[in-house]
Amino acid sequence: MKTFYLLLIASAYAAWSVSAGAQQPQADAADKAGSPWVIRTYRVEPLSLRNILPLAIGESIPPSPPGTKAPVLSDFPISPHEFLALPSADASEKEWAAHIERTSTVLARILDSLGAPGLRDHAFLYDARTSTLAVRTTKDALGELEPVMKWLNSKIPHDxxxxxxxxxxxxxxxxxxxxxxxxxxxxxxxxxxxxxxxxxxxxxxxxxxxxxxxxxxxxxxxxxxxxxxxxxxxxxxxxxxxxxxxxxxxxxxxxxxxxxxxxxxxxxxxxxxxxxxxxxxxxxxxxxxxxxxxxxxxxxxxxxxxxxxxxxxxxxxxxxxxxxxxxxxxxxxxxxxxxxxxxxxxxxxxxxxxxxVCPPENTNLADLLRKHAGPPPALPKTTPAASSTGPDPSDIYRRVYKVPSRFAEVLKLPEGDSDVKEKLEVGGITFPEDSGEATYLSATNSLMVRTTHASYERLEAYIKEVSGPTAxxxxxxxxxxxxxxxxxxxxxxxxxxxxxxxxxxxxxxxxxxxxxxxxxxxxxxxxxxxxxxxxxxxxxxxxxxxxxxxxxxxxxxxxxxxxxxxxxxxxxxxxxxxxxxxxxxxxxxxxxxxxxxxxxxxxxxxxxxxxxxxxxxxxxxxxxxxxxxxxxxxxxxxxxxxxxxxxxxxxxxxxxxxxxxxxxxxxxxxxxxxxxxxxxxxxxxxxxxxxxxxxxxxxxxxxxxxxxxx
Structure with missing residues (x-):
């Protein structure tokens, strides 16, 4: 059972990349009006990031609570040689549910490390044979998911x-x-x-x-x-x-x-x-x-x-x-x-x-995810904003920015991930006293920031000033x-x-x-x-x-x-x-x-x-x-x-x-x-x-x- 579980984990750790021919995710025609949940389909190649993404799946450290099998990222790379296929057409609902649950757990962990957190209640279904990934997520989460998937697009092999x-x-x-x-x-x-x-x-x-x-x-x-x-x-x-x-x-x-x-x-x-x-x-x-x-x-x-x-x-x-x-x-x-x-x-x-360079897409994957993933969990109710004039400048938001490698060179950051909050404060960026944060992720050239809405305009200008043009x-x-x-x-x-x-x-x-x-x-x-x-x-x-x-x-x-x-x-x-x-x-x-x-x-x-x-x-x-x-x-x-x-x-x-x-x-x-x-x-x-x-x-x-x- 443990071997089967590890193989499933390895299969979910498919290094994926979005097709350049479909940089915009494919919206699902069955999205319900007014529903916060949507299904998006991406092209995902299992080998495109095989030797690029230095992440691996291991058992929880520290150990998870009894009865859980939640894997975490470890600091040593692995290169899986094969990925488990989708369950057969005559598989039971229990087999489908178990496959989706384990795949979703692993992919949510990996996406969290790439700068798209909070996806543990979201559903993923991945077909390695056709390099297709279907995701059931919320409209609010798309704001953090899309940057990661677009970044992965640059890793896809191209002719x-x-x-x-x-x-x-x-x-x-x-x-x-x-x-x-x-x-x-x-x-x-x-x-x-x-x-x-x-x-x-x-x-x-x-x-x-x-x-x-x-x-x-x-x-x-x-x-x-x-x-x-x-x-x-x-x-x-x-x-x-x-x-x-x-x-x-x-x-x-x-x-x-x-x-x-x-x-x-x-x-x-x-x-x-x-x-x-x-x-x-x-x-x-x-x-x-x-x-x-x-x-x-x-x-x-x-x-x-x-x-x-x-x-x-x-x-x-x-x-x-x-x-x-x-x-x-x-x-x-x-x-x-x-x-x-x-x-x-x-x-x-x-x-x-x-x-x-991608194989043909599995156009049925979204329907399979909708059929076998079960109903989405209920989301906490939010109170409507009292004013429609725009967001409150004092509200705290979490955003992810993609920055070139020059960003780390100019700020003289050490190798690996770095806390850059103090360096950004020197550049004139303000943060909430207790809840502000800024972290640079070297693996993806990402800057994850948590601060007030009023600070983001200055932050974006600072990133552009420090990073300079791409070429x-x-x-x-x-x-x-x-x-x-x-x-x-x-x-x-x-x-x-x-x-x-x-x-x-x-x-x-x-x-x-x-x-x-x-x-x-x-x-x-x-x-x-x-x-x-x-x-x-x-x-x-x-x-x-x-x-x-x-x-x-x-x-x-x-x-x-x-x-x-x-x-x-x-x-x-x-x-x-x-x-x-x-x-x-x-x-x-x-x-x-x-x-x-x-x-x-x-x-x-x-x-x-x-x-x-x-x-x-x-x-x-x-x-x-x-x-x-x-x-x-x-x-x-x-x-x-x-x-x-x-x-x-x-x-x-x-x-x-x-x-x-x-x-x-x-x-x-x-x-x-x-x-x-x-x-x-x-x-x-x-x-x-x-x-x-x-x-x-x-x-x-x-x-x-x-x-x-x-």
């Missing part, structure tokens, strides 16, 4: 669908998207505008990609032409040439590694997803060219195939609302005749859709402009001694409208605060690099046994490897040492790396670490004529023409624009002979993402 759209339109249209999405947490309306452009021919789709992944699991998609670039050439003493290939490269490579919301956003019912994201998109096919290499093999000339890629690459970590669209980035493509005019841009949108994203927009040096210098002079250069940028925009200045590049990308991101678009070229000697294999003498003396063995980990040597004469080949020619790659175009660091003292201000590079002409590598039979370094230091770069760290306020730098554009001049300069303006917007509090 995520990622959808990426790449569109192409004229430069003015893409730049308008950048302006209109600035500072917004939802870009769905702007994507809708893009769909209208696609329908009318104003824009065209150059790629649409979709793939699925489970929360917490990495998934990738590859598409388009796959090429294998050359990594190195190796020549041995006999003159044989070996081509060493690099990793294959796909024209489209998308990778998402979504964070498990159970770890990060336990208060959000999967409203927000946090996604480390890699986006690599070649907007033109690779160009193959043959590079001649002399001196590597005597007087012979080797032609090695080299590949040049035209594309964009983004590595970031974004937060976004589930189901919404987000403008990932924009860029100016190159490498095709249609791009030669420079009046075409492309943009990438991302959408994340979540769907719960924060930094949107970074860069404008590279070019024009007469005198105009650029005048703009730079106006920014000196000021932290906010927004007015100067407004003047620059007016000069752009009159064609006194022109926009060279506009780019936008986003990343979570305190995370590094990078963006580049342009040409990746492969060129012959330095000629190196392969690391020699060390010889070791066998100490004894049947091993051959002077046997050649690979070097051990703790041996000091021989350093690669640049070869400048043909004696290397004579030494029986293979010669390796490494293939290098260089990037030409626009590249930006940045990281925005959170400022805990002022959430509207961030510290910005920035590296920005821009090439206005191809990189050149002058090659001297080799002497007959000589082996020379195939790759010499590159020479950058009209290259600009900025490495900086500064503080910038959200919503403002900063002139990061200005410079003369090499030896370039305007058609009329005027000297040209460039300037980089950068705008940062901190975008909060608020999960619905319940």
């Amino acid at each position: 995520l669908t990622f959808v990426v759209h790449v569109v192409q339109a004229d430069t003015a249209s893409i730049r308008s998207l950048v302006e209109e999405t600035t500072g917004l947490s939802d870009h769905t309306l702007d994507w809708k505008r893009c769909t209208e452009w696609l329908a009318t021919g104003k824009a065209k789709s150059v790629g649409r990609y979709q793939w699925d992944s489970r929360c917490g699991m990495k998934a990738e998609l590859r598409s388009g032409q796959e090429s294998v670039p050359l990594k190195a050439l190796q020549v041995d003493a006999s003159g044989r040439v070996l081509a060493i290939r690099d990793e294959p490269r796909s024209a489209v490579h998308l990778e998402a590694d979504p964070e498990d919301p159970a770890d990060k956003f336990s208060e959000s019912t999967l409203q927000i997803v946090d996604v480390p994201f890699h986006f690599c998109f070649d907007y033109a096919p690779p160009v193959e060219r043959m590079e001649k290499i002399t001196g590597l093999l005597g007087n012979s000339t080797i032609e090695a195939p080299m590949l040049d890629y035209e594309g964009t690459s983004l590595n970031t970590r974004v937060s976004m609302y589930v189901g919404t669209q987000r403008l990932l980035t924009v860029w100016r493509p190159r490498g095709k005749p249609e791009f030669a005019g420079g009046d075409v841009m492309q943009a990438a949108f991302l959408q994340v859709i979540a769907q719960p 924060q994203l930094a949107s970074t927009t860069a404008y590279l402009i070019e024009g007469d040096s005198a105009a650029i210098q005048e703009l730079a002079a106006q920014t000196r001694g000021q932290a906010d250069h927004s007015q100067t940028w407004a003047r620059a925009q007016k000069l752009i409208e009159t064609n006194a200045l022109r926009v060279v590049e506009v780019t936008r990308s986003e990343a979570r605060l305190n995370h590094r991101a990078s963006l580049e678009f342009g040409t990746t070229r492969h060129n012959a690099g330095e000629i190196l000697l392969k690391d020699p294999v060390k010889k070791q003498v066998a100490p004894s046994g049947n091993e051959k003396e002077n046997e050649t063995k690979p070097a051990k980990d703790n041996d000091t490897p021989a350093k690669p040597l640049a070869v400048h004469d043909k004696s290397a080949i004579a030494a029986n040492t293979p010669v390796t020619l490494e293939i290098e790659n260089s990037f030409e175009g626009t590249r930006m790396e940045w990281e925005t660091l959170e400022n805990t003292e002022d959430r509207e201000t961030v510290e910005l670490l920035l590296q920005f590079y821009h090439d206005t002409a191809p990189i050149a590598s002058p090659q001297p004529a080799p002497s007959p039979g000589a082996i020379i370094p195939a790759g010499l230091p590159k020479t950058r023409f009209h290259y600009s770069g900025i490495t900086s760290m500064t503080k910038i306020r959200s919503g403002t624009t900063r002139l990061m730098g200005s410079w003369k554009k090499g030896e370039a001049t305007a058609p009329d002979g005027r000297e040209l300069s460039q300037a980089l303006f950068l705008r940062v917007d901190v975008i909060p993402f608020e999960a619905q509090r319940f």
Whole structure:
């Protein structure tokens, strides 16, 4: 009997989670008007919280009164492997009543620990096979039950669908998207505008990609032409040439590694997803060219195939609302005749859709609970309030709030549950002298408070102030402009001694409208605060690099046994490897040492790396670490004529023409624009002979993402 009882307890301790597709509980159609009792149905997965909720069911401590079997929570976790099924259809009423009673006792205890107390007289019926939970409760108790069930929704396993759209339109249209999405947490309306452009021919789709992944699991998609670039050439003493290939490269490579919301956003019912994201998109096919290499093999000339890629690459970590669209980035493509005019841009949108992984619901469970649970107990009568103007400010209420983990960090709470009444009083929250209480439950990130109605408004404001937003994203927009040096210098002079250069940028925009200045590049990308991101678009070229000697294999003498003396063995980990040597004469080949020619790659175009660091003292201000590079002409590598039979370094230091770069760290306020730098554009001049300069303006917007509090 005791074993049977423990199995029943284990079955009731099903870690449950509410389906995201039915976040609102299913109301029972048979609820009687005027009755305080209602039946609600939830989706409950038995294994979803199996290793997350550190609670277990044990026998009562201290012992229960004689004749009771009320279990209590113990502080050690268990992982039940099976759950008892519902009684059979021909089971007696006594068997049904016993099953419901024991299940209700255990679930009421667990819900009490999660922040929904006072449910011991309420009835529960759980079907583990279909992951369905039916609850008979009171309308008043729903206020405390619903937050717990919604919190459990964030623990349910979900599949995520990622959808990426790449569109192409004229430069003015893409730049308008950048302006209109600035500072917004939802870009769905702007994507809708893009769909209208696609329908009318104003824009065209150059790629649409979709793939699925489970929360917490990495998934990738590859598409388009796959090429294998050359990594190195190796020549041995006999003159044989070996081509060493690099990793294959796909024209489209998308990778998402979504964070498990159970770890990060336990208060959000999967409203927000946090996604480390890699986006690599070649907007033109690779160009193959043959590079001649002399001196590597005597007087012979080797032609090695080299590949040049035209594309964009983004590595970031974004937060976004589930189901919404987000403008990932924009860029100016190159490498095709249609791009030669420079009046075409492309943009990438991302959408994340979540769907719960649940078995079909048992739609008869509510009827079974109503049929077999017996009549509900009578509730104590309450005296109607004398006034209908609202609750008495002095009345004492008990409420449960879901707070993010940041709440405990800011208040510097110890691990485990904590009494936070004194800390809240320091924050200006008042409590009744004898009956007030405030407890933080670490297992569920819950704050259970008992105080007067008048204190709750201040309490809610304090929780929001301390907790901050669920997630924060930094949107970074860069404008590279070019024009007469005198105009650029005048703009730079106006920014000196000021932290906010927004007015100067407004003047620059007016000069752009009159064609006194022109926009060279506009780019936008986003990343979570305190995370590094990078963006580049342009040409990746492969060129012959330095000629190196392969690391020699060390010889070791066998100490004894049947091993051959002077046997050649690979070097051990703790041996000091021989350093690669640049070869400048043909004696290397004579030494029986293979010669390796490494293939290098260089990037030409626009590249930006940045990281925005959170400022805990002022959430509207961030510290910005920035590296920005821009090439206005191809990189050149002058090659001297080799002497007959000589082996020379195939790759010499590159020479950058009209290259600009900025490495900086500064503080910038959200919503403002900063002139990061200005410079003369090499030896370039305007058609009329005027000297040209460039300037980089950068705008940062901190975008909060608020999960619905319940």
